[in-house]
Structures are given as structure tokens and as C-alpha cells.
Amino acid sequence: MNKKLNGAVLLLCMALGATAQDLTITIPKTDSTAYRCYPVKANTAFGLRSQIACNANGPFSVNIDRDMSFGSLGSWVSISYNNNPITISTGETAIFDLAVRPPAGTTDYEYDMPVNIKAYKNGSSVSGFAPAQFVVIVDNTPPTDIALSKRSASSQSVTLNFDAFDVMSKKYTDVNPDVGCKGIKQFTLALKDQEHGIAGPAAGQLPQG
Secondary structure (H helix, E strand, O other), X not given: OHHHHHHHHHXXXXXXXXXXXXXXXXXXXXXXXXXXXXXXXXXXXXEEEEEEEEOOOOOEEEEEOHHHHHHHHHHHEEEHHHHOOEEEOOOOEEEEEEEEOOOOOOOOEEEEEXXXXXXXXXXXXXOOOOOEEEEEXXXXXXXXXXXEEEEEEOOOOEEEEEEEEOOOOHHHHXXXXXXXXXXXXXXXXXXXXXXXXXXXXXXXXXXXX
């Protein structure tokens, strides 16, 4: 009698359960940048798109597990559709857009934000799915170590060396060098005439190294 009962319980658990591969969540915008978002100042908003894909054993009812994902930073994030559950079958994807705004007064730092799936199958909660992740880089501080020096000069031109460094933004350009170097996206030199008036801007190349 006991053996039959145990077997029935095991069969029921297998029927209700889900494997870790049945649902996956991704944030394409940060997949290629080591999960790091473009640096922002405090009280600046930006958007991300999270995608929950049903790979097998659908349908599932899914949304974002806000408490498990954002914890004490939950007030930073708004979720589209009021985070209402969406039912997806195998091969379908649910999209939840995230509006992120670190509030005024947030200090310079990298803030890790895992994004967890809340899922139900046949009315029962299922779990065990790997979270997605994004990292909010708050950068309120201007660049430091700004240096400008003359490299060479002639009667017709002058060549200058320019360098600068930004501690927080460098964390992004290190993994996405196409947008800058050492945390610097671009620089502009203001040219002045002999009367000390601004003659016009001169675009510069990004520092190397």
C-alpha cells in the first residue's frame, strides 16, 4: 500500500513540475555588454526589454517576480502591462518592457538587477528558471585626469594629445569599446581667437589605450 501511494505522489510531482529549460528569460540589449547598461546620472530614465520564451511543455502563465528580482530597488523599475501575467504556449514569447530610473541622490555605483520569472502551470507555481540580469551604472561624477598637451606644431597646424578618465563609465566602455574609451565618449575643444572669443568647436578623436 505504501509503495503504491509513494509512486502516485512522485507521478503527480512530475506532471506538475517544469524543467529549467522550459522557460528562459533574456534582455537582448545587455547580452553583449556583460549585462551592463549605458551609464546614467541619478534621476535619469532608460528602457530595457525583457523576453520570456516558452521552449517546451507549454502553456505557462508568466510575469516578472518583482520582489525576488529587484528587492529594495523595486521603486526604480516600472513594468509594462502592470506586470499582469501573460499565457504563452511552446514557441511563444512574452515581452515585458522595463522602465528604469535610479532616483535623485543615488550614489555612483554598479547596481545588480536580476530579473526572475514567476510562472504557473495548470494553476500551480513552478520555479527553477535561471534569471536574466542587468547592471545599472550610476555615474554622477565628471571625468578626471584630464590632460591636454602639444604633440607637434608647424606653420599650418598643431597636433595635440588629449586624455581623460571616468571611473564609472569605464566599466561600460571596457565591455563595449565601440562607444568610447576609458569611459569617455567624445571630447570637444573650444578654439579661441586672439581676442579670447570662441572661434568655434574642434572635434577630437577618442583617446587610445
